[in-house]
Each structure stands twice: as C-alpha cells, then as structure tokens.
Amino acid sequence: MKWRVTVTVRLKEGLNDPEGRVIGKALRNLGYAVEGLRVPKCFEFELESENPEEEVEEICRKLLANPLIHSWEYRIEPVS
Amino acid sequence: MKWRVTVTVRLKEGLNDPEGRVIGKALRNLGYAVEGLRVPKCFEFELESENPEEEVEEICRKLLANPLIHSWEYRIEPVS
Amino acid sequence: MFPHERKLIRERLKREPNELEWAMLEVMWSEHASYKSSRPWLKLLPTENEHVILGPGEDAGIVRFDDETWIAVGIESHNHPSAVEPYGGAATGVGGIVRDILCMGARPIALLDPIRFGPLEKERNRYLFEGVVKGIADYGNRIGVPTVGGETEFDESLDNYTLVNVACVGIMRPEHLVHSHVTEPGLKLILVGNRTGRDGIHGVTFASEELGENTEEDRSAVQIPDPFTEKLLIEATLEAVYTGKVKALKDLGGGGLTCASSEMAGKKGFGAVIYADRVPLREPGMTPTEVMISESQERMLFAVKPEDVEEIGRIFEEYELEWTVVGETIDEPRFVVYWRGEKVADLPIELLTDVPTIEWELKPYSAERPVETPDVSFGEAFDLVWGSPNILSKRWVWEQYDHEVQGRTVLKPGRDAAVLKINDEYGLAFVADGNPNHSYLNPYHGAMGAVAEVVRNLVSVGAEPLALVDNLNFASPERPEVYWSFAETVRGLADAARAFGLAYVSGNVSFYNEVVDRPIKPTPVVAGLGKVKLEDIPQGAFEGGLLIGVVGLTKPELGGSELFARLGVEGGLAPRVDLEEEKANASGVLEAIRRGLVKAVHDVSRGGLAVALTEMAVAGKAGFTADLSKVPSETSSPIEVAFSESHSRYIVAFPEENLEELKGLFKHFAIIGRTGGGDAVFLWNGRELLRKPVSELRAVHESLPRLLGEEE
Amino acid sequence: MVKFAVIVFPGTNCDFETERAIKKAGAEAERVWYKTSLKDFDGVVLPGGFSYADYLRAGAIAARQEIMEEVKEFAEEGRPVLGICNGFQILTEAGLLPGALRPNRVPRFLCRWVHLRVNDTETPFTSLYEPGEVIRMPIAHAEGNYYIDDPSKVRIVFQYSDENGDVSEEANPNGSVLNIAAIANERGNVLGTMPHPERASDRFLGSEDGLRLFRSMVELARR
Ligand SMILES: Nc1ncnc2c1ncn2[C@@H]1O[C@H](COP(=O)(O)OP(=O)(O)O)[C@@H](O)[C@H]1O
Numbered sequence A, B: 001m002k003w004r005v006t007v008t009v010r011l012k013e014g015l016n017d018p019e020g021r022v023i024g025k026a027l028r029n030l031g032y033a034v035e036g037l038r039v040p041k042c043f044e045f046e047l048e049s050e051n052p053e054e055e056v057e058e059i060c061r062k063l064l065a066n067p068l069i070h071s072w073e074y075r076i077e078p079v080s
Numbered sequence C: 001m002f003p004h005e006r007k008l009i010r011e012r013l014k015r016e017p018n019e020l021e022w023a024m025l026e027v028m029w030s031e032h033a034s035y036k037s038s039r040p041w042l043k044l045l046p047t048e049n050e051h052v053i054l055g056p057g058e059d060a061g062i063v064r065f066d067d068e069t070w071i072a073v074g075i076e077s078h079n080h081p082s083a084v085e086p087y088g089g090a091a092t093g094v095g096g097i098v099r100d101i102l103c104m105g106a107r108p109i110a111l112l113d114p115i116r117f118g119p120l121e122k123e124r125n126r127y128l129f130e131g132v133v134k135g136i137a138d139y140g141n142r143i144g145v146p147t148v149g150g151e152t153e154f155d156e157s158l159d160n161y162t163l164v165n166v167a168c169v170g171i172m173r174p175e176h177l178v179h180s181h182v183t184e185p186g187l188k189l190i191l192v193g194n195r196t197g198r199d200g201i202h203g204v205t206f207a208s209e210e211l212g213e214n215t216e217e218d219r220s221a222v223q224i225p226d227p228f229t230e231k232l233l234i235e236a237t238l239e240a241v242y243t244g245k246v247k248a249l250k251d252l253g254g255g256g257l258t259c260a261s262s263e264m265a266g267k268k269g270f271g272a273v274i275y276a277d278r279v280p281l282r283e284p285g286m287t288p289t290e291v292m293i294s295e296s297q298e299r300m301l302f303a304v305k306p307e308d309v310e311e312i313g314r315i316f317e318e319y320e321l322e323w324t325v326v327g328e329t330i331d332e333p334r335f336v337v338y339w340r341g342e343k344v345a346d347l348p349i350e351l352l353t354d355v356p357t358i359e360w361e362l363k364p365y366s367a368e369r370p371v372e373t374p375d376v377s378f379g380e381a382f383d384l385v386w387g388s389p390n391i392l393s394k395r396w397v398w399e400q401y402d403h404e405v406q407g408r409t410v411l412k413p414g415r416d417a418a419v420l421k422i423n424d425e426y427g428l429a430f431v432a433d434g435n436p437n438h439s440y441l442n443p444y445h446g447a448m449g450a451v452a453e454v455v456r457n458l459v460s461v462g463a464e465p466l467a468l469v470d471n472l473n474f475a476s477p478e479r480p481e482v483y484w485s486f487a488e489t490v491r492g493l494a495d496a497a498r499a500f501g502l503a504y505v506s507g508n509v510s511f512y513n514e515v516v517d518r519p520i521k522p523t524p525v526v527a528g529l530g531k532v533k534l535e536d537i538p539q540g541a542f543e544g545g546l547l548i549g550v551v552g553l554t555k556p557e558l559g560g561s562e563l564f565a566r567l568g569v570e571g572g573l574a575p576r577v578d579l580e581e582e583k584a585n586a587s588g589v590l591e592a593i594r595r596g597l598v599k600a601v602h603d604v605s606r607g608g609l610a611v612a613l614t615e616m617a618v619a620g621k622a623g624f625t626a627d628l629s630k631v632p633s634e635t636s637s638p639i640e641v642a643f644s645e646s647h648s649r650y651i652v653a654f655p656e657e658n659l660e661e662l663k664g665l666f667k668h669f670a671i672i673g674r675t676g677g678g679d680a681v682f683l684w685n686g687r688e689l690l691r692k693p694v695s696e697l698r699a700v701h702e703s704l705p706r707l708l709g710e711e712e
Numbered sequence D: 001m002v003k004f005a006v007i008v009f010p011g012t013n014c015d016f017e018t019e020r021a022i023k024k025a026g027a028e029a030e031r032v033w034y035k036t037s038l039k040d041f042d043g044v045v046l047p048g049g050f051s052y053a054d055y056l057r058a059g060a061i062a063a064r065q066e067i068m069e070e071v072k073e074f075a076e077e078g079r080p081v082l083g084i085c086n087g088f089q090i091l092t093e094a095g096l097l098p099g100a101l102r103p104n105r106v107p108r109f110l111c112r113w114v115h116l117r118v119n120d121t122e123t124p125f126t127s128l129y130e131p132g133e134v135i136r137m138p139i140a141h142a143e144g145n146y147y148i149d150d151p152s153k154v155r156i157v158f159q160y161s162d163e164n165g166d167v168s169e170e171a172n173p174n175g176s177v178l179n180i181a182a183i184a185n186e187r188g189n190v191l192g193t194m195p196h197p198e199r200a201s202d203r204f205l206g207s208e209d210g211l212r213l214f215r216s217m218v219e220l221a222r223r
C-alpha cells in the first residue's frame, strides 16, 4: 500500500541551535516580536509499504535523524 | 497577543529539489520504497502580534521565502 | 579515575572533596586532559632546535618562518565524538584545533584532515565517512579556513569506527604572541562566545574510555557545531590580541571552564577565583558542577587587567559576542569557585593541574612473520591496487572543502603537500601522513616511516622541512601490547626526527580507541611544515618528452602494503627505514629542485612504484613507458619491484640534458623510461607487463563517488 | 585615488584577499563592517563567504541589513557594485540583480577551477576581456545554481564552458540555467559572479585572469 509521509526532526531540548538563533534574531531586527525560533528538518515523501509505522520509525532512526541529538515525529496517511 | 506559528516553505512546483533527490535515493538504496521525497523548510516560533496573519505573511514574503522560487503556508495558534 | 588516584587525592587534600570538586578533579585527572599515561614517553621526543620558538606545553607550538613571521601549529583528534555523531563530532573537532591556534595570537590559515574509516561496502561506514567530510566542510568553509590536504584511509579494523584528526596552522607576527598562562594576580578573567549548556558534559572522560555497544548514553558528549560564532570569535580575538592588552588566552576545550582557568592560573603558580553563577547559561536550572565542566563549544577565556576590561569588552560587543567577567587570578595557588555568594569549591590548584603519571605494563608483540609473495599476475595486482579505495583520488572529499579561501593556496589538495603563499617569495608546505598497516606490523618502523613520508612529501614539492607535530591514536593503554606499541611508536618518532634534525612543537594523544573490545591498530599521524621558494616548486605530473628516473633502493618489502591488504595477505615484514639513505635522498632531491634539474617530482609511498608512476600520468598530460627491471632493487620479482612500499624513494621526470648532473646527486638512481604517449606502459626487460590508456586509468582513479553510490 | 568599500557581514570570509586584489588593481580598498556607513567610497564590493553562516538561504539575511539601502543608492547612481559568490547571492536576495541562486545540482559545496566564456565585454567590469575569451577562475559554493524564469531578461557576463569555450552541459558544475556564472544589471554597473576573481589574481595561485576584472572596475570608477 502507498502512504504519504511527513517527518519532522527536531534538535533535542537544550542543545545549541545556532541556526534558529540567527534566523530569530534577523526577524527581530526586521521588527517582528519573534521568540524561540527553531528550524526543524522536514521531509515529505510517498512510501510503498505493508507496515509503514515500523518502516518510517526505522527510516528516521537510521538516516533522517541521529537519536543522540534529535527527536522526531511523523504523520502517515494513505494515498488515495 | 502571543501566537505559536509554524511555517512551511516549499519549492514551487516544477523546480527540482536536489537535496530531496539525494536523500530519496539514499533511502531507496537502504531498501525503502520511497518516492518523490522533498525537503521543505520549516520554521516554528512564537509571535507577539495584534494581527498575526498579516505579519506572518509579511515574514514569509520578506525573509523566510523567496517568492521567485517558493510557495509557503503557515499555521497560527494562540499560545494558551 | 582509578581507585588509587582517589585515595591519593584524599591524602593530599586531607579531606573528602565535595561533589563539585570531585567532578573537576575527575575531568582534570582524565587521560585526555592530563596525559597521565603518555607523558613519561613523550619526554623522549626532541622538541627544540633553531626553528622552534615554542615547543609542546601550550595550546599550540610555534615555529619561526622568518624574522617577521611565525607559524603556530597544532593537531587534535576527535575520534570518539565523530564515531557517535560524525557530522557534529568532526565539525567541533575543527573548531577546537582552530581555537588552539587562535589563542596563541595567530590567524588560522589552513587545515589538514587525516581521516580513517571502515570499509565502504558497509552502509554504516559510508554514513560515518559522508558525515565526517560534511562536518569538516561545513565548519571549515564557514569559518573561512581552507582545508588544504589530509589523508583518507579505509581499513577493516576500523569497521563502525572512525579516526578524525585535524591539524591547523596559523600565521602571526612575533609581537602578537600570547601565552596560555598568567604571570600576575589581579587579572580579570573574561569568558566570551557561546553560552554554556549541558552539552559536552563529561566529554573528556568519554574520550578516555572505550566506546560501548550502547552509544545512546554518550549523548551528552555530543555538541552542535556553531561555525557562525567561531568565525566571529576569530576576528574578535585577533582584534583584542592586537591591542596588546591580552595577558593570557585559552580556548575552552576538554574540561571546559575548569581546565581553561586552572591551567591558565596555575601554570606559573598563581590561583583563580571563579564566580560560576556569572557564566551565561543556555539552559535553566544548571548546577555549579555542570557549569564548571560543561564543554560547550566556541568559548574563549581572556585574562586582562581590570582597567582594560571595558576596552576589550567593546571589541566583543562590536562582533555581537556575549562576554562576562567570570573571575580573577589571585596570588595564592588555590582554585576557588563561588556560586551565588557561597564558596562551593576550594582546592590547591596543583591538585588539579599536577596529575601523577601512570606507567602501565608493557608487553612486546610481533605481528611480523615472513610470508611468500603470492603468485598473482601483474595485471591483476595492478587492478586490485589501482582500484583500491585507499589509492583512489580523494577529489570527492577535497572538492567539498573550500581549499582556496584566504587566497594563499599555491599547491592545492592532490599534490604531495599543500603550499600556502606566505609572502611574495616563500611558501609554507604542510602535509600529514601515517600508515597504521606498517605500524601494526612494526610500531617502531611504522612511526619512523610516518616521519620519513612526511619529509618525502615536503621535499617533493621543494620544501625544506621545518617542524613536526604528532597525533597518536591508540587503543587502551591498559592493554600491555598496546602500551608497548605506544612506547615503540614514540621511540620511532623520536629517532626519525633526530636523524632529520627536526623537532615536535606540539601533539596530541588519543587513547581508548576501541569499539566493543576491538582495539584499533597503532595509528601515529605526523604532520610536517616546510619552507619553499615559490619559484622552485616543481610539477607533480608528467608532460611529454622527459626521462623518468627512480631515486632510492627498492627492497622486497610488501608487509603492510596496499597489495597485501587487497589480497588479504596477513603478516610480512614492515618496510624498514634507513635513516641515512632517507636523508641523503631528501637532500639530493631538494638540491635537484633548487638547481632546476627536474620538471616533476613525486614520492613513492602507498601502492609502490606502480601507483606513483600512474598517479603522475593521470595528473598530467602524458603517459609513460617504464621498464621496472631497471629499478635499483634487491629483488627480481616484477610484483615486488612494482608494489613494494620501501621508503626513501622518489620518481623524478627531467629533460635528458640534465641526466649527468642529476645522477651525481644520488647513490641509488636509475633511468627507467620516458614520458609520452597516451598509455601507461610497464615493461620488464623490454617485455610488456601491462599497457593501459591513461584516460581509462583516470576514470578508475576518479571513481570514488561511484563507490558511494552517487550518480555523477 | 578611487576607493572601494569591501563590506564585511558576520560570516564574510573573503574580505582580506578581495581587498588585496583591488589594491593590486590600482585602487584603494577598505574592509567595512556592515554596521558602518559607505560615504567617501567610489564603489562597493560584496565579497564571498558565509554571511550569517548561510542559514536560511545564502545571502538572505545579509540582504536585509540596513547597509544594503546604501548599496542600492550606489547602484542607482551608476557607481560600480560587485558581488562575488556570497556577494552575488546577497545581490539577488536584495533585488539588485534578477533571479535566484539555488543549491547546486549535486547538493553540496563544490570548490573547483572552472573555465569561463566571457559573453559580455560591455560592462565596466569586463572591458579588459576579449569577447568570447576563455578564462580560468575557481568556484567555491554550495548554492550557485542560477535560476531565472526568463533568461532573456538577464545580461549574461560569464558562462561555464570547457577550455575551448564550448558552453556545454558537461561544463556546467552546478546546474545553472544556460551555464550562467555571472550576470549584470541592465545598466551594467552591478555585477554578480559566482567564480572568485580575487582567487585568480596572482600567478602563484593559478591564474591572473581575475585581476583584469578588478582593473576594469577600477578604471571605470576613475572616470
Ligand atoms: N581527507 C582529505 N582532505 C583533503 N585532502 C585529502 C584528503 N585525503 C587525501 N587528500 C589529498 O589527496 C592527495 C593524495 O593523498 P595521499 O594518497 O595520502 O598522498 P601521499 O601518498 O602523497 O601521502 C594529497 O594531496 C592529500 O592531501
């Protein structure tokens, strides 16, 4: 079966996030009252699979994220 | 008022996504039946604003996206 | 920390340290910070000569280039962190060594990255390789320090692991030298750069233990690289140094604030007070212990007079860097920490900085045993070696590095050594080498060989060797065989350097490189500096119409060779270094280059003569015909002549009219053929062993991307 | 003597060698921190590097700093404005040049010497080149893949080519539309180039082809 998958990978709480910090500051300089900006990594794809939950979890752990520093979540929907 | 904002910036249809292509291929090499992988840019932040819709639209247009090549969407929720 | 050490601490202190004190002692007494197992041996290394301004002991060594220009140099490993988070581990490794150079008052101008992995067939090893290279690229490129060379090696013994070493050079004017220690009390200690978080807590203890199977627990040792802040730190630090008002300077690396401040204050017998609660924090709720031992990256510690604090602070603010006075130096040799007005630690400073050495049991071993050279056809042997990932061009790696930034890179990656333009006349040559296969068989000769290869690579680009640094990657010193191989290695490094009249100005030791009880091979990596007149630099590649000469004697020395590795042959004898011959050939080649007798020069190392010749053809515009039976050698086997990895050898290409003059410079020298044509042709007594179009050989040489599964 | 400002943003890293090359070309040059002003200068150079670490998109954050308003005035007054690599990215992000620089076709950093065909010698930056001449310079970028919806709208200055000047697909290192390596605005006084002329301004570094670009720029500013 075919699935539409959206994965979001975030740096774990407490880790330095220079990218988020720099972009957040740039927005504040432009005059927007922005706080706590973060830049998670997002991936959107279609997956042909019989057990998508398990495979997506594996994909995250093996390639899209490093469990040491990242947490992740995903949404899986059937492709109509 | 304070809002929780999530922005997703995508390449316009028809423009290729080199990073997505490479990651998609890497996943296929690992044996996953992945298709059409794309890597949108995501941003999560809090915004203090009286007219968040307008400001977020501006933020996207002015900085987070390049209108020549990107489309964007966002979700705005009040921070409780 | 070992039980006997805890006991000793209690005795010396005459009381039980509190939790914070234990934590600080723990990091300072770790192998990584204290060099307790290596110090007794490192004393053997020569560290002084006429080129040396500052030898080992501070954050980097310093070498005199000329009267106006000094060169700071250092080398670091980041093996453990890279093995669990290749991208961040390698990147922060670059950041660390760059700050070591910076804190001497020098502008970092180039990096080398000797990196080692398991076989590329395995997905995990490819992941580590790609992550490490990207980490080095993203960090080095963003801070604008070119990575101009390195080594890339793959070996079964490193499966699921990686050795990431990084060497850095910086350029400075003599008047800008800043030491890592203070020589007076009453100086303010300014912490500048990134905020302090919980990342990297226990990093040094982590680097002082073997990796377990479950690496999840090692999370706190992983840091997120922040090259943006590092670049600002570089510019702000140099600007501060140029005011002449910085009295001492150190980066925060292993051991964090504890290590930087105690070493800075204690070295000349002073003490320090740290107000740990003033440290700007990234995370809420951090304890004084966490603050004192955090290894958050991109931070520096400055010592300045109270009246200069504002001026220096303004420089940091200009660069949008956060800075705080976190303490001061005091007369009394104590290390005192306050937290919200309360004294939370108070130790004699030498208890932190004077760590007793440990001498482990030594047990000689030998993996050397005589083996027959297998019966393999020349063509088969050649294809195996030429196609080996260790021999393939590393273009895929170095094209990801901005190796040209700062506008000094005269010789780019791909040559025997990189050359950086220092002034209108002279350049600095910079190279790193190591050969764990040789070192595994014979740690003493392997280590000498690493030095010899560094010298040959410097000489091949026309550079007079100036100084060395060494990085010793070993398994657990608690294993008697490992500790013995370490001692042998240091002996070899010392003997070889002495023979060339060279000194080690800095270095690094990384022990406990093992995964799940599998020790790595002894891996000494030596980096060398040389000075070259820019006009003199020869080519490294063939052009048509030249004679090809071989300098040096070829012996049947295939132990640890690329050919044996490819054939799966274990044992054999490691190549022996004949220091006299090595020296004589080096001076002969340098003289030939100075007199302009040779057009192209390349040393012979991994893969032997066959590889060296082919590399010169592939890099150039012409093929060659070479009769290997003419090579000065102690064997009559074509395979041994072609693939032996004997030391002291060079290939030179030159116009016929220089033959007589050239011959006079060497004891072992022979013409083996000519350049020209579009093929690489190997003969034996006039009979063809192999003929291949150079274009085909080039395609193989450039096939690393394909091994990584890339489309191109 | 004419004087050029070399603008330094946080993360800019080719400022010193760019300053050196301009001086070698016969003008004065000064590195200028982005918070200061551009008065007293005759031209502006935005050098290469990683302003704001290239976070978000290369050049995006630098393009929105105040100093860019002054750069716009320079452009409008017809004074020379040169963007090299990250500088080119900043100029497109700031709307001073059309199009966008997207991630390379093979999405990683690429540092390599390339051949370029000089397509337009009418700009103040290229008056010392011959039309169709083939020159050599290094590139070093991760986002140099030039995109524009309608290429007829741009003034193409350099194109990636082979050593014979053939603008072929194989000679395209990053996927740029029409092998575009450098473009100018309509008036010609604003130039963006991905290849680094300052790294090709010294014979020991591999080529002096880039020095001519600075020489022509200096000549224009003198007039
Ligand atoms: N990881 C790397 N980073 C940069 N350059 C590298 C790397 N690995 C290899 N190189 C370059 O590739 C060339 C060949 O490397 P190597 O075979 O180790 O040289 P040699 O045999 O002369 O010691 C050298 O110029 C070296 O600097």
Ligand SMILES: [Mg+2]
Binding pocket: C415, C416, C456, C457, C460, C602, C603, C604, C605
């Ligand atoms: Mg060599």
